[in-house]
Amino acid sequence: MGINLYAPQYEVNRNQNKCIKCKVCKRQCANEVHSYDQELDVMVADDSKCVDCQRCVSLCPTHALSITKFKNEFKENANWTNRAITEIYKQADTGGVLLSSMGNPVPYPIYWDKLLINASQVTNPSIDPLREPMETRVQLGAKPEKLEFDKDGKLITKLAPQLSINVPIMFSAMSYGSISRNAHESLARAAQELGTCYNTGEGGLNEDFYKYGKNTIVQVASGRFGVHVGYLSAGAAIEIKMGQGAKPGIGGHLPGEKVGEDVSKTRMIPVGSDAISPAPHHDIYSIEDLRQLVFSLKEATAYTKPIIVKIAAVHNVAAIASGIARSGADIIAIDGYRGGTGAAPTRIRDNVGIPIELALASVDQRLRDEGIRNNISLVVAGSIRNSADIVKAIALGADAVYIGTSALIALGCHVCRSCHGGKCNWGIATQRPDLVKRLNPDIGYKRLINLVHAWDHEIKEMLGGMGINAIESLKGNRLMLRGIGLSQKELDILGVMHAGE
Amino acid sequence: MEVNVKKIYVNEDRCLGCHLCEYYCAFAHSGQKDMVKAFSGEAKPQPRLTIEEGDSINFAVSCRHCETPLCVESCITGAMQIDEDGRVFVDESRCVGCYTCILVCPFGSVIPGKEKAIKKCDLCIESGNPACAENCPNLAIIYEERE
Numbered sequence: 001m002g003i004n005l006y007a008p009q010y011e012v013n014r015n016q017n018k019c020i021k022c023k024v025c026k027r028q029c030a031n032e033v034h035s036y037d038q039e040l041d042v043m044v045a046d047d048s049k050c051v052d053c054q055r056c057v058s059l060c061p062t063h064a065l066s067i068t069k070f071k072n073e074f075k076e077n078a079n080w081t082n083r084a085i086t087e088i089y090k091q092a093d094t095g096g097v098l099l100s101s102m103g104n105p106v107p108y109p110i111y112w113d114k115l116l117i118n119a120s121q122v123t124n125p126s127i128d129p130l131r132e133p134m135e136t137r138v139q140l141g142a143k144p145e146k147l148e149f150d151k152d153g154k155l156i157t158k159l160a161p162q163l164s165i166n167v168p169i170m171f172s173a174m175s176y177g178s179i180s181r182n183a184h185e186s187l188a189r190a191a192q193e194l195g196t197c198y199n200t201g202e203g204g205l206n207e208d209f210y211k212y213g214k215n216t217i218v219q220v221a222s223g224r225f226g227v228h229v230g231y232l233s234a235g236a237a238i239e240i241k242m243g244q245g246a247k248p249g250i251g252g253h254l255p256g257e258k259v260g261e262d263v264s265k266t267r268m269i270p271v272g273s274d275a276i277s278p279a280p281h282h283d284i285y286s287i288e289d290l291r292q293l294v295f296s297l298k299e300a301t302a303y304t305k306p307i308i309v310k311i312a313a314v315h316n317v318a319a320i321a322s323g324i325a326r327s328g329a330d331i332i333a334i335d336g337y338r339g340g341t342g343a344a345p346t347r348i349r350d351n352v353g354i355p356i357e358l359a360l361a362s363v364d365q366r367l368r369d370e371g372i373r374n375n376i377s378l379v380v381a382g383s384i385r386n387s388a389d390i391v392k393a394i395a396l397g398a399d400a401v402y403i404g405t406s407a408l409i410a411l412g413c414h415v416c417r418s419c420h421g422g423k424c425n426w427g428i429a430t431q432r433p434d435l436v437k438r439l440n441p442d443i444g445y446k447r448l449i450n451l452v453h454a455w456d457h458e459i460k461e462m463l464g465g466m467g468i469n470a471i472e473s474l475k476g477n478r479l480m481l482r483g484i485g486l487s488q489k490e491l492d493i494l495g496v497m498h499a500g501e
Numbered sequence: 502m503e504v505n506v507k508k509i510y511v512n513e514d515r516c517l518g519c520h521l522c523e524y525y526c527a528f529a530h531s532g533q534k535d536m537v538k539a540f541s542g543e544a545k546p547q548p549r550l551t552i553e554e555g556d557s558i559n560f561a562v563s564c565r566h567c568e569t570p571l572c573v574e575s576c577i578t579g580a581m582q583i584d585e586d587g588r589v590f591v592d593e594s595r596c597v598g599c600y601t602c603i604l605v606c607p608f609g610s611v612i613p614g615k616e617k618a619i620k621k622c623d624l625c626i627e628s629g630n631p632a633c634a635e636n637c638p639n640l641a642i643i644y645e646e647r648e
Contacts, residue, residue, distance in 0.1 A: 017537070018537050020524070020536065020537060020539075020540035020541075021540075022520065022521070022524045022540075023520065024519050024520060024521055024524075027517075027518065027519050027520065028517070028519055059519065059521065059638060061521060061524060061525065061528075061536055061636075062536050062537050433557055434517075434557065437514070437515065437516075437517055437639070438517055438639060440515050440639045440640055440641075442640060443639070443640055
């Protein structure tokens with residue numbers, strides 16, 4: 001094998017004075033880091049296996065543990081960083097494609113943090129959300145050109161099917177297989193109680209979840225896993241996944257370790273086989289083909305459900321969105337390059353795609369310029385981290401947002417980015433029954449509800465602060481934003497002025 | 502005797518076999534305020550419940566506070582008793598360590614003590630808040646009233 005050039009990434013610091021040797025760290029670490037030395041009566045740790053998931057730190061009853069970066073330093077080099085060097089060692093060892101999980105961690109600029117929100121002072125009074133009604137409900141779908149009424153005042157115009165949600169927040173697509181059944185149950189129950197939707201992702205829909213159908217968006221991805229007529233009818237809307245922000249241009253990837261009995265049955269694939277979705281949909285090779293699929297799905301569901309087309313934010317996303325808006329789709333979902341994933345090639349995750357803030361602004365502007373903005377609703381995703389990001393997204397033109405990583409963090413995820421190994425210690429990104437048990441849906445769904453309620457309240461406070469009492473009034477209202485520390489070009493693309501102007 | 506009294510119930514679908522309930526139970530009965538100090542001596546405090554571990558199922562076994570407790574019937578000194586609220590408890594000063602109750606309990610809830618007296622769940626009568634239910638990380642142990 002030769003020398004192992006790969007030093008441990010993290011070290012386990014145990015305060016032996018506080019350790020009571022309860023062994024919960026040993027019992028709860030799926031990576032088998034901790035062990036008990038009987039002879040010396042002491043707990044020991046194998047740092048090389050630690051992924052910094054923080055499970056042991058959270059459970060230790062005396063707070064005796066902490067995880068830090070392994071204190072080993074290559075000579076300082078801003079170009080040849082520790083990461084750049086060790087990635088080459090890895091590829092020299094294995095000859096493989098580097099695989100990573102979760103969203104792009106590289107320190108590219110975060111445009112949300114360079115946008116500032118307005119507030120009313122003097123000329124336009126603020127509204128107090130605790131005393132006056134505030135509307136955060138959203139209807140997603142194609143809006144009519146005009147409304148016609150008969151002589152009795154009743155509406156004649158037939159409206160396209162709408163997806164009605166109580167808050168402008170939905171749970172992003174995370175497939176059954178990449179996340180556990182208990183995680184899906186938490187998302188489904190929370191979506192139901194919140195009056196919003198969760199997304200099946202490309203893993204199909206387990207029969208036991210059909211009862212949450214009114215709050216489910218069923219996804220049709222390039223692998224068409226689990227797609228049949230019953231599946232399409234079960235959801236409230238159908239999403240065609242053309243791409244996702246974490247890996248634009250390639251299909252989904254579920255490592256074989258995560259394909260157990262139930263996942264195999266739901267996806268209709270053999271146990272233990274890698275589920276790699278093809279890059280394109282093999283029946284969509286042009287924009288006309290997309291239109292054909294959109295209408296096939298509408299025919300199959302008797303035109304009762306809105307169709308969503310999800311794309312990754314790439315160059316020319318505005319032109320692509322324009323094509324989709326003319327294809328008959330009701331909603332366009334755009335996923336920025338910070339979007340999370342269960343498994344993606346590292347190079348694609350870190351280098352392909354563009355920020356959602358810029359994609360959103362340019363798509364919204366282009367559709368308005370072409371006069372087709374009302375043909376579709378826009379949903380954005382790709383690292384929405386807090387309620388301020390949501391307010392800024394809506395001001396830039398979104399109708400609603402999808403949250404993925406944020407939802408998983410609410411369930412206990414510590415973003416250790418080891419999902420592709422299938423040994424998630426928090427019971428989220430794993431299929432091992434002993435690990436899945438750790439995510440109790442009774443606790444999980446309440447935490448999701450808490451998060452969304454908290455964010456909804458914060459959104460209302462910020463809206464009220466701006467003197468607005470409905471989300472509709474904020475949509476695309478670029479005047480409510482100012483940029484800070486941005487170049488003129490960036491300000492032009494975002495369509496906002498600089499703070500002070 | 503009240504029928505609807507609060508008892509400890511364990512959900513085997515949620516028990517992770519982490520043993521934290523055993524440690525918190527022992528700590529709650531150790532008489533110490535600091536957990537590290539409680540476990541620092543030679544004589545470690547004892548839990549009043551045990552985790553049964555299996556391949557795919559784990560379960561925390563503790564006293565069921567039966568309506569007709571066999572342990573109370575079989576106790577040769579009258580140390581094992583049942584109070585008006587239906588709580589089965591042991592008067593450790595009267596227990597002679599004959600272990601008849603351990604043999605007779607159909608659930609295996611009674612534990613031999615390190616000293617003479619046996620140990621069993623007392624529903625944390627001193628604090629009124631069972632330490633196991635309070636500290637279970639996965640809400641597998643619930644303290645509530647049931648039919």
